[in-house]
Amino acid sequence: MLQQLASTQFASSKLASPQFAPPAATPQHPVQQTAAAVTRLERSAQPGTSERPLYLLLISLHGLIRGQQLELGRDADTGGQTKYVVELAKALAQQPHVEQVDLVTRLVVDAAVSDDYAQPIEPLGEHCRIVRLPAGPEAYIAKEQLWPYLGNFADTLHAWLKQQPRWPDLIHTHYADAGYVGVRLANLTGLPLVHTGHSLGRDKTRRLLAVGMAIEQIEARYHMIERISAEEDTLSHASLVITSTRNEIESQYELYDYYTPEKMAVIPPGTDLQQFFPPSPEPAAADPSPIQQEINKFLADPTKPMILALSRADERKNIIALLEAFGQEPRLKALANLVIVMGNRDDIRELHEGAQHVLTEILLVIDALDLYGVVALPKHHQSSEVPAIYRSATASRGVFVNPALTEPFGLTLLEAAASGLPLVATDNGGPVDILGNCRNGLLVDPTDRVAIASALLAILEDPQLWARYSQQGLINIARYYSWEAHASRYLTAIRPIIEQHRPPERPPASGRIRQSFDRAIFTAVDNTLLGDDEGLEALVKVITAHRRAFMFGVATGRRLDSVLMLLKRKAIPAPDILITSLGTEIYYTGQLFTDVAWNRHINHAWTPQVLKRVMDEIPGLTLQPKSEQSRYKLSYYYDAAHAPPIEDIHGLLHQQELSVNATYSFGQYLDIVPARASKGQALRYVASQYEIPLEQILVTGGSGGDEDMLRGNTLGVVVANRHQEELANLSEWQQVYFAAGAHSWGILDAIHHYNFFQRMSCSVA
Missing domain, CATH: 3.40.50.1000 (HAD superfamily/HAD-like)
Structure with a gap:
């Protein structure tokens, strides 16, 4: 396997800066015109050509990742993160001073999924590729089942990297599982580590407890102890943590022992402005597209404005509340149709338990509120059809709505805004930043059904407000959320880290x-x-x-x-x-x-004197004799009757921002060495x-x-x-x-x- 992968090594590190072809078509819409202006501005600020080109390694393990036709919404593991890492890799590879970008993920050989995921190498364009390496069983498995195989993946990836023409300049990990792998690689190679959490275990635990799930259930289902431990270690080792919003830092990372906001940078993800753009002002074709036909068959009057919701079939997306808000407001039912796009299904009974529950509840609410003819719930759509769905909603002068109980970021909000749709979104999480920058919609309390309905009516019943929100979204999405802008800010943030690195x-x-x-x-x-x-x-x-x-x-x-x-x-x-x-x-x-x-x-980062001062304050620890100490090791006797649990000591070390490796052994020894x-x-x-x-x-x-x-x-x-x-x-x-x-x-x-x-x-x- 490694020999096969090694045969596709990238070109020499003396590769010249890549040349970029102009866009395939002259921009015709306001969002594309603004994007072009932003691109010129960002390119003019790029570092000088004297800097050596970069080789960047991205790691994202779970879910199903490929370059085209991403199966978004297939399950809880194939959502926004998979799209983010693919788009990030492609955007970085297009920057003038990036030589190579490798997006490393798990090789999956499984008759239940596409053969695409069994290909060791998949090009994403010039200087960019997906690299798939084995990790555990060949079958596609949930991310919670990956933990026993992450050590193997780290070793396999290290062996593969040694076969490449040179070491990467940086490792960027995505989610806790990749963070675990990245820490092991960074410690072994000395390469700098950057991390993006996407979602965090402590925050998820808090939300699961709030809905009544017991700690034992949470651990059995989500392996949360391992996940949170990996997240703490990753935060302690990372030179930079990239987040999508300020809210993410303040309300989620703040829950961690190793909370260092000075190491965190808000760099919002972008959206593909060549794929997501508003509809042409020309009249629509006489024959609707296949996806529009699929939607229309649910609706008594397809010409009404479309309220569009697009998400996974997940309780946290709060679609039931949206459906009830719509169905309980007569003016809204008379004025618009509600279109809910929730992945693909042949038979609800064949879906996993969570998706089954959500979709069954939707059907029950539709029946209870007699919403036949005004609610569409299409069974199938291709990811390539999503831009057309947004444009169809814009052409109808509709609204995009995201009522999630909490939304870490909200990539669909960017796509909708780039398509010219005004937004109504949850006031919990990333949408606060997006609407604050774009000024193209209204924030609502996702638990307040009356507020959701009122916000939708406010936009739909006021043509001038609709037009203003639509135009402001088009302008500001390019200013703040293009992938070109994201890649430029990203490179600006990582350059100092790379320059300080010594292999x-x-x-x-x-x-x-x-x-x-x-x-x-x-x-x-x-x-x-x-x-x-x-x-x-x-x-x-x-x-x-x-x-x-x-x-x-x-x-x-x-x-x-x-x-x-x-x-x-x-x-x-x-x-x-x-x-x-x-x-x-x-x-x-x-x-x-x-x-x-x-x-x-x-x-x-080894500071033994600082470490000793911290450890001296912990009861139940006694320094071992000098004969057991060494330059890079502090050794203690651990008295379980008086000392805090080992987990609490780890937490204290993280709180003090000490990047160390603490090991408990033989029921009585605690040794602390450099990370x-x-x-x-x-x-x-x-x-x-x-x-x-x-x-x-x-x-x-x-x-x-x-x-x-x-x-x-x-x-x-x-x-x-x-x-x-x-x-x-x-x-x-x-x-x-x-x-x-x-x-x-x-x-x-x-x-x-x-x-x-x-x-x-x-x-x-």
């Missing part, structure tokens, strides 16, 4: 192992390698017998002097690699060269330097400090011991084997389980 260095040649290996064994020490002398003796015999066939490494929380003493006392063969002090130090044995490049890499350091990250660094595929590395552990070594594409094994419950959450993760044998017996068990010495050799460069 990690390779270790000195004198420290490298001369022998090439195609596989390796890395093991933890306490309660893993050690713990049963008879088992250790048996394992040592196996290691000695195959010593030249694999790299042998030890990864431990102990300091170098301590682990060397243990290895000598237990007559354990000298490892090729020693990862000590919980992944903060890497030694190449023989002459015990230290990897100084790794030390410089992990030193990023870029851990056993797992050090192991992956070594594997990368020596080009040993992670799929050929057997990794053994037995406590919480070993967790990130075991996640991902390594051959992970948890040995049996009294602390293995600290790794119980890995039971759902792909490729982690729980050995029946204890300590070294468990390692021998894993060697047999994975058929380690007989595995097919991988080529070594």
Whole structure:
């Protein structure tokens, strides 16, 4: 798979700035004329040509992403985010100083969805493509089921990136799942991380609790603990967080421990002004389009103004309230038709439970209020027909309405405004900013049905107000919400971050192992390698017998002097690699060269004195002796009877804006190291330097400090011991084997389980 993907590498980094063809047609409508003016203004402010062209990596994992005919509304995972990332990638690739944009997502091979999602590479235009990599099962699965496979995806993406002509200049992750992957990549490579949340777990939890869902139900359905933890980590690592609205920062990100508004930038997404524009002033064709015919068959008088709502079949979109507001106001029913476009369906009974409930309730309300002939609920439409639906509503002098209980942004509002439609929208979330900038409609309380009806009547019954809102929307949508403007502001925001970036260095040649290996064994020490002398003796015999066939490494929380003493006392063969002090130090044995490049890499944002002052205030923590401390590790004894829960300590560290990695192990130790350091990250660094595929590395552990070594594409094994419950959450993760044998017996068990010495050799460069 990686070889297939690597064959489509992008062109040399000496690529000249791309040339852009003029628009296919001369702009005819006000929105296009204004957009052209904004484009000229933004281009004139672009950075000078002396700056090197950029390679940008976007990551968006869940849902179904392709370049054409996006299946918006197919399910809860294929909504505005999928459209946003595709449009963002294309817009950035068109900027003069961008060399390449890769949008990385998940490869899906599933007969239930299009073959498009099984294509490893899909071009989106010159210098831009979708890259699909495997993550877990081939089938299309919901985003909540992706968590066990994110470590694998991160490792696969890192391997793919190493095959490209050069590293990206920046990683931009979208949503919590991609954030998890991005943090792992940023820590390993040192690349700067930018993040867009789209929606946030703490805010969603708050809303779910408000509608009566119990915490246990929320966790079982949404894996919210993992999601929020990933969001906190992503916020702590990101150099920049891009939001769509100021409201998003103040009401959603404010809920997080790592809340740093100074690292957040409001850059509203754009809309495609070549696709969304108002109808021609020429009279409409005699024969309506297929989608208009589909709508018309529901309506007694299709010539009336159209109140248009376009959304997923989701309770939060609040379409039932809109329907009741319309049906309970006689003037509104007499004046206009209500058209509700909610994805595609053949049979409501075949939809998922949430969509079934919403659509069934809509049909019940239509029947209860006798709205036959004035409400249209088309069953099918193509995404390519959406612009025509907007233009049809504009031609009828209708209104677009978004009554959602909360709307993080509202891309449909931009599309409607670019089509010339006045807006009525919820006063909760992104629409506040959109209508504030565009001045093209009215905000309403989405729970007040009378207010919704009154706002719709105010616009529909006043032709002058309708015309003013329509014109102001056309002008201001191009000024504030074109993709050209978004891409320009985006590049302005990320340039300083990229310029400050310093990539990690390779270790000195004198420290490298001369022998090439195609596989390796890395093991933890306490309660893993050690713990049963008879088992250790048996394992040592196996290691000695195959010593030249694999790299042998030890990864431990102990300091170098301590682990060397243990290895000598237990007559354990000298490892090729020693990862000590919980992944903060890497030694190449023989002459015990230290990897100084790794030390410089992990030193990023490490402030031990500040950290110690914060930790001194926490009860139940006692600093371990100096013999257990090191330059990049602070170690404490943890007294569960007096100390706060580990989760609360993590929260406090985030609140203090400390980007660190805190590990709890053996039921009594709390170790804190730089964010870029851990056993797992050090192991992956070594594997990368020596080009040993992670799929050929057997990794053994037995406590919480070993967790990130075991996640991902390594051959992970948890040995049996009294602390293995600290790794119980890995039971759902792909490729982690729980050995029946204890300590070294468990390692021998894993060697047999994975058929380690007989595995097919991988080529070594």
